[in-house]
Amino acid sequence: MRSERNYSFIGTTDPMTSSEVYHCEKYLKRNKRELVQAGKYLIDTAALLSLFHLDCWNCRRVHRETCCEGGQPYAVESRQVFILEREFPAISAHLTDRQKTKKWLDQGVWDKTPGTIRMEHGNCMFYQERDGRYGCAIHAYAEQMEQDVLPLKPFSCQLYPLDLIQTDLGILLTAVTNETSSFSRWGTDYLEQFYCASLDRRKVATHLDAHLFAVDGYRPAYEWNLPLFRYLLGDEAKRIESILQEKIEQSATTIG
Incomplete structure (x- = not known):
């Protein structure tokens, strides 16, 4: 069953399912106060700052197959x-x-x-x-x-781990996390099977050489896609990067 509402994955003609739309709507309502509006974009700062390590050339060395x-x-x-x-x-x-x-x-x-x-x-x-x-x-x-x-x-193919979703409230700029996987185009496979999407899984993978998906190589999701990020967002990119950087600094201050 497909939804006819104004929800779709940006950049593809493949539609979202009604289930994905439902979970996306729930997520937007649940996190309304945490999403930052920047022009036509809804900035999901929590997801965009989630840690990933796209050590892609080493993927086949630690996984049965790549994405x-x-x-x-x-x-x-x-x-x-x-x-x-x-x-x-x-x-x-x-x-x-x-x-x-x-x-x-x-x-x-x-x-x-x-x-x-x-x-x-x-x-x-x-x-x-x-x-x-x-x-x-x-x-x-x-x-x-x-x-x-x-x-x-x-x-x-260029977007992972980010996701760009047209919603009734604007274009949601997010990344795949445990909270977004129910409606992300990436689903749960990356979180469950690949080290790039899970620092916690990597930390307990003591059988791997330290330089493979190195723990200190994990960075915020949006940083892995900066050229595409800026290409897509145009004039809004600097503003959105400033919002994300401010969140990083606030988090560092809180931890400190």
Whole structure:
């Protein structure tokens, strides 16, 4: 069952379920006094200051699979459909496997519906090996061609651990936490399975080498996405960063 209210995940055509909308509404009501209004945005300071460590290159060393495996990204909006279709031949040509390049060009990027990226062997087609490392072929292409990755890479793939949700009260800028997971596009998997989202789980993982998802490497959620954060929020970014920094200083003073 889908909701027709003004709730949606920003940056994708995939809808929120009625259950996700329900939990989001409950969260907004419960935390009304703690959310900060900044223009059209509702700033969830508690979630945005939650600690994460996106030690992505070491993910496969400590987990059975990474977050890029076992599925496909959220569908992209029409703006990104156009961009990906335009850049797809160049991304394909950038692969080291010429047979795969031909296959990609023959089959195209979409799985039936424009915006929904094809899968290969159970993974997003862009999850590829290069020089012994696995990662996003779009991101690798953008970096090597010195292109801006922000408009090119699927929006939701760049967003984690943040979430951007259209609500009846404005655009909620939040991050996935135990309190938001019931309505976040990220669900509970990251919190339950990946060290990047749980400092508490990492602290008790004494079997890991100290440099893997190092405890002292955890930082507020929003800091991991500053380029995207500023790209999305435009003129509001400085104001919102100031709000978050003030909250950090207030917390430090209280603890001190």
